[in-house]
Amino acid sequence: xxxxxxxxxxxxxxxxxxxxxxxxxxxxxxxxxxxxxxxxxxxxxxxxxxxxxxxxxxxxxxxxxxxxxxxxxxxxxxxxxxxxxxxxxxxxxxxxxxxxxxxxxxxxxxxxxxxxxxxxxxxxxxxxxxxxxxxxxxxxxxxxxxxx
Amino acid sequence: xxxxxxxxxxxxxxxxxxxxxxxxxxxxxxxxxxxxxxxxxxxxxxxxxxxxxxxxxxxxxxxxxxxxxxxxxxxxxxxxxxxxxxxxxxxxxxxxxxxxxxxxxxxxxxxxxxxxxxxxxxxxxxxxxxxxxxxxxxxxxxxxxxxx
Numbered sequence: 303x304x305x306x307x308x309x310x311x312x313x314x315x316x317x318x319x320x321x322x323x324x325x326x327x328x329x330x331x332x333x334x335x336x337x338x339x340x341x342x343x344x345x346x347x348x349x350x351x352x353x354x355x356x357x358x359x360x361x362x363x364x365x366x367x368x369x370x371x372x373x374x375x376x377x378x379x380x381x382x383x384x385x386x387x388x389x390x391x392x393x394x395x396x397x398x399x400x401x402x403x404x405x406x407x408x409x410x411x412x413x414x415x416x417x418x419x420x421x422x423x424x425x426x427x428x429x430x431x432x433x434x435x436x437x438x439x440x441x442x443x444x445x446x447x448x449x450x
Numbered sequence: 451x452x453x454x455x456x457x458x459x460x461x462x463x464x465x466x467x468x469x470x471x472x473x474x475x476x477x478x479x480x481x482x483x484x485x486x487x488x489x490x491x492x493x494x495x496x497x498x499x500x501x502x503x504x505x506x507x508x509x510x511x512x513x514x515x516x517x518x519x520x521x522x523x524x525x526x527x528x529x530x531x532x533x534x535x536x537x538x539x540x541x542x543x544x545x546x547x548x549x550x551x552x553x554x555x556x557x558x559x560x561x562x563x564x565x566x567x568x569x570x571x572x573x574x575x576x577x578x579x580x581x582x583x584x585x586x587x588x589x590x591x592x593x594x595x596x597x598x
Binding site for chain 1: 463477537539543549552562565569571589
């Protein structure tokens with residue numbers, strides 16, 4: 303499905319999911335936001351087959367979420383690591399909303415491994431819809447057709 | 451992948467994607483938020499094969515996002531329509547964040563078909579991370595390992 307609709311789909315949610323609409327892709331972004339950059343680290347964290355991981359990393363590079371940067375390990379040949387672009391960093395809002403939704407609606411007996419905090423204060427974040435700097439209650443979020 | 455990890459995955463993002471990690475699933479939620487309830491309407495909007503749509507609707511019912519409710523059309527037999535649960539309504543924050551991300555990072559020459567607005571005022575919404583009622587700049591969102 304990736305890329306068939308390209309960048310010209312009218313629905314921005316569809317355009318996001320052209321890059322992100324698959325479980326491992328967003329799990330890679332999650333790990334990247336937490337500081338992971340190397341293929342072997344992504345693989346160890348996710349337990350995903352190498353070919354699947356390589357394919358999903360390609361998707362994220364093509365979609366402008368990650369960029370490749372060469373590095374030289376202590377031993378062996380030069381390799382690529384994967385760095386979030388500014389667009390990739392901005393996915394933190396999407397993952398914050400996804401994680402918060404599951405914490406409230408699909409609770410687990412296990413504690414989360416990661417948390418989203420304000421960098422200056424360490425205070426836990428929650429997702430919200432806002433108008434300007436005013437937080438709008440979730441119950442007041444409406445979705446309506448937009449005039450062309 | 452759906453359901454294999456069940457509700458016991460430690461990562462809440464993974465638990466969300468057990469239900470939502472596939473393009474059509476979130477497109478169905480988008481249409482449901484905009485008021486679509488009937489199989490034929492989802493199919494006309496999404497252009498997805500009937501068997502795929504039926505499977506994704508089952509996933510969303512099993513995941514507590516939609517409930518089935520019988521209705522009697524003007525002609526023909528009683529059918530089910532699909533109504534968002536409270537958990538399903540709360541996905542508006544996830545879709546708001548996804549749509550906003552694509553509007554900024556994957557722009558299109560086409561106008562969006564839907565918009566997210568505050569129900570009382572009609573003002574356009576944007577997603578944010580907040581602490582209490584204070585909006586935190588996206589650049590200050592940090593993801594860190596959580597102590598077990």
